[in-house]
Amino acid sequence: MATTSIAPEYAIDIKPDQIRQDLLRPIFQTSRRFYVLVFFLVAIGLPGIFLYANQMSEGMGVAGITRPIFWGIYIANFVFWIGISHAGTLISAILRLVNATWRRPVTRCAEAITVFALAIGAQYPIIHLGRSWLFFWLMPYPSERGIWPNFRSPLCWDFFAISTYLTGSTAFLLLPIIPDWAVVRDRASGFRKRIYTILALGWRGTPREWHRLEVAMRIMAVAILPVAISVHTIVSWDFAMAPVPMWHSTVFGPYFVAGAIFSGIAALIVAMGILRKALHLEEYLKPSHFSNLGKLLLVMSLLWVYFIFAERLTVWYGNQPAEMAAFWSIQRGRFAGLFWTMVSCNFLIPFPILAIKKLRTITGTMIASSTVVVGMWLERFLIVVPPLEHKYLPYEWGTYHPSVTEIGIAIGTLCGMILLYVLFAKLVPIISIWELKGGQHKKPFAEQALSAASRSGVHLDSTLPSTNS
């Protein structure tokens, strides 16, 4: 395998023992802050479970959705969380494939977001079903009723796409954790040792094991990319297949995928910023990591503006009455406040922060990313609700107001997502120890160039400023 170089600004100059100590500290030491945080998240999230139980008991009437607006916050949240899930696997897979050495401290934080966001997002169609206990009717299985799922329904496509993506993302996250679980296993004792012994699968670190793992990860990185793209495309088709104003559009697939990557990167930056502070990972998650992801976020922000302009221009140019009713309600009607907040959060605020190098600091990218997360939730809400309020036939027009049940469940799932992430960071080294240590073997680019030059008899001045790989 070719040895790649690592740019100096990403080089982590820490001894392997210190790396293990730093990254295993959250697993073996539990601070009071951890318990307070868990209690806080459970306390805030718990009402969501009661509200959900109440909804199942009382029926969908307690949710704000009613004829003609049958899709509200639940579906907006579904699209939002599936979008957030694009953070990890997609970014991690791309960075793995292009062998970007700076990815090493970032990938696991990202991959964990994918799995948990996907698990949370997949709850929403089930919550939205009303009779959630019948969700297994989506699965193709031979039943005595002789009823099989209708594969022409986008809901069925969702089931297959999300299941595949969840399986792939979980494997993509868990496979490289096995060697790190072995590290924890060898240091743990008692009950914890038994658990980590099971999780480590008997990993020893033989060349055979490393080779198979590396090959599997390369294959997974290739396989997971088209799945990630297909998932959000299929989610977009939930809308695009319906004859509803502003939904029935061919641009929806790429528009949704771009939005998903956009929100995913933003969520990743926010998560990394919090982890860096909370777990004292300043030596690992460096400003250059935030700057690089910030540049990627900037590109996605511009792409998002392009898509939203293209989508709105074609609607406006078509000038169909039903579409224009939905269009104007968003642009200058009931939803104008949300629309312009969305534009500010997704473009007007993050663009200058991310475009100006001096502002693209850790704080700057955190601020920009936080606004993008809010803006992208608003975008999902504005895609779902206003068109449903203005269907083709005016007697089917209505208004939608989210209910306490919907808001409570949304807050509950948000707390659930954060709780899962916090527990993950407690049980698993949030940065891959073996990948990080492996990365240390890669010499800085300048050092490589100097040694290559000296081998070929060329003298270079070693005081020259090093170049980026």
Added chain:
Amino acid sequence: MNAIYGLFPDTNSARRALAALREESSRLRIKPGAIVLMSSEPLEEEGFGWEKQRTYMPWLTPLGALLGGAAGYALAAFTQRVYPLPTGGMPLIAMYPSGIIMYELTMFGAIFTTIVTLLISARLPFYGKRLYDPEVTNGKILVGVADPDRECSGEIGQHLQSEGAEQVREFSSE
């Protein structure tokens, strides 16, 4: 299974020990494939035997994908025949929606095959007793010989020691 092994602090000494064992393998009556190497990170440099590793995984994955795709088509087509939903002027087996199911199951087949092949070919999970030292996850590189000839085991230990092993240990699964 018995083994004798050394724990090396760095890749250079481990590589030297490995080369010495390979060179002296016939004299020390080391069986083919009995030299063992373990590390806490992949050792990609030459001389560690990494480059000799081969796997059918890249071939099995497309095969799994093909099987997944075929299963996807069979499932979608079978369902649409078993529970027909005639829609004016449209074929009973809808091509595009079936294509989506096929695509997803194709990818599922590829991913599933990769995971299964990894586990089988890496011989995981394994919870029995076999040669291992927790010092490996402390960064030490384990180089050793499985089932060494009793008469040569002392000399193997000396070899490991002379090449820079910090510790030479013996392992017995009994």
